[in-house]
Amino acid sequence: MNTDIKQKFCDLLGEERVLFQEPMNRHTTFRIGGPAEVFLVPESVEQICGALKLCREEQLPYFILGNGSNLLVSDSGYRGVIIQMDRNMGKIELEGTEIRACAGALLSSIAAAARKASLTGFEFAGGIPGTLGGAVVMNAGAYGGEMKDVLKEVTVMTAEGDIRTLPAQQLELGYRTSIIRKAGYLVLEAVIALEEGDPQVIQAKMKELADKRTEKQPLEYPSAGSTFKRPEGHFAGKLIMDSGLRGYRVGGAQVSEKHCGFVINTGGATAKDVRELIDHVVRTVEEKFGVTLEPEVKFLGEF
Numbered sequence: 001m002n003t004d005i006k007q008k009f010c011d012l013l014g015e016e017r018v019l020f021q022e023p024m025n026r027h028t029t030f031r032i033g034g035p036a037e038v039f040l041v042p043e044s045v046e047q048i049c050g051a052l053k054l055c056r057e058e059q060l061p062y063f064i065l066g067n068g069s070n071l072l073v074s075d076s077g078y079r080g081v082i083i084q085m086d087r088n089m090g091k092i093e094l095e096g097t098e099i100r101a102c103a104g105a106l107l108s109s110i111a112a113a114a115r116k117a118s119l120t121g122f123e124f125a126g127g128i129p130g131t132l133g134g135a136v137v138m139n140a141g142a143y144g145g146e147m148k149d150v151l152k153e154v155t156v157m158t159a160e161g162d163i164r165t166l167p168a169q170q171l172e173l174g175y176r177t178s179i180i181r182k183a184g185y186l187v188l189e190a191v192i193a194l195e196e197g198d199p200q201v202i203q204a205k206m207k208e209l210a211d212k213r214t215e216k217q218p219l220e221y222p223s224a225g226s227t228f229k230r231p232e233g234h235f236a237g238k239l240i241m242d243s244g245l246r247g248y249r250v251g252g253a254q255v256s257e258k259h260c261g262f263v264i265n266t267g268g269a270t271a272k273d274v275r276e277l278i279d280h281v282v283r284t285v286e287e288k289f290g291v292t293l294e295p296e297v298k299f300l301g302e303f
């Protein structure tokens with residue numbers, strides 16, 4: 001990318017909000033990933049709009065990043081523009097029994113705000129380490145709850161830069177999917193509809209779910225959570241375990257011994273290690289059980 005374009009990003013956002021060759025291992029829960037050519041940390045919708053317009057004009061590829069908790073970035077990084085929507089865009093507001101939050105708000109922060117306001121319905125999401133935007137895109141869910149159950153409306157920016165507020169019913173929210181990626185939308189904010197509840201019951205539920213996660217998941221290692229989607233009629237972790245792959249390694253990447261549905265970074269794993277391990281798991285499970293596992297984790301960059 002030429003210096004003129006780089007300067008234009010700096011003029012739009014201010015120099016302190018534009019990083020070059022930013023290592024993506026700092027921004028993914030896998031702690032893996034080479035440098036992003038340009039890494040933007042916008043603080044307003046206007047800045048996002050301006051950055052997208054510049055990407056369109058200069059025909060630069062761009063990618064919206066939340067908390068990087070469902071993402072494997074290539075070792076060679078990303079040749080394009082990363083737009084981060086994380087704590088920099090994380091405002092949370094209470095409106096009666098509803099919560100309006102910017103896309104970068106962490107689910108844990110929203111869950112804490114709901115608990116403080118004695119609102120129930122969001123306990124399921126408190127332990128998912130992503131942003132609201134990332135959770136809307138893939139209809140994140142856990143322990144019997146999913147975003148679909150609580151989302152009222154979502155404000156998006158279209159690829160052309162228009163801002164639209166859509167009722168949740170129009171987002172085609174299904175198991176770990178929505179129309180957002182297909183439509184090329186960027187999630188700006190969302191309204192979550194909850195109900196009044198008993199603060200002690202809410203607190204107890206959140207603790208119960210957090211304890212379950214600690215007991216079952218390898219939270220002591222970097223990962224991107226469940227590596228595969230749940231295939232219909234099966235559990236990915238059980239299929240992987242029954243294929244004899246518990247603890248199977250490629251370089252620093254390993255099928256977790258604690259929960260076979262997780263690929264973990266045991267230290268120094270490369271994206272290539274993780275990708276090879278995922279491909280091996282998919283092949284092996286297919287051979288043994290005739291079930292094709294589909295990665296839930298998103299891949300960014302060249303593999």
Ligand SMILES: Cc1cc2nc3c(=O)[nH]c(=O)nc-3n(C[C@H](O)[C@H](O)[C@H](O)COP(=O)(O)OP(=O)(O)OC[C@H]3O[C@@H](n4cnc5c(N)ncnc54)[C@H](O)[C@@H]3O)c2cc1C
Nearest residue numbers: 066067068069070130131133134135140141142187224225
């Ligand atoms: C330990 C651990 C446990 C996990 N447990 C669960 C779980 O129980 N349930 C579950 O569903 N997931 C779980 N996950 C996976 C992950 O946390 C979720 O998928 C989360 O919703 C991803 O959000 P993110 O902000 O990190 O998104 P990222 O990983 O940053 O991005 C994921 C995708 O969303 C897109 N995206 C992000 N923000 C926006 C936006 N504002 N607008 C448009 N597109 C956007 C990105 O472009 C990318 O395609 C877990 C992960 C870990 C590491």
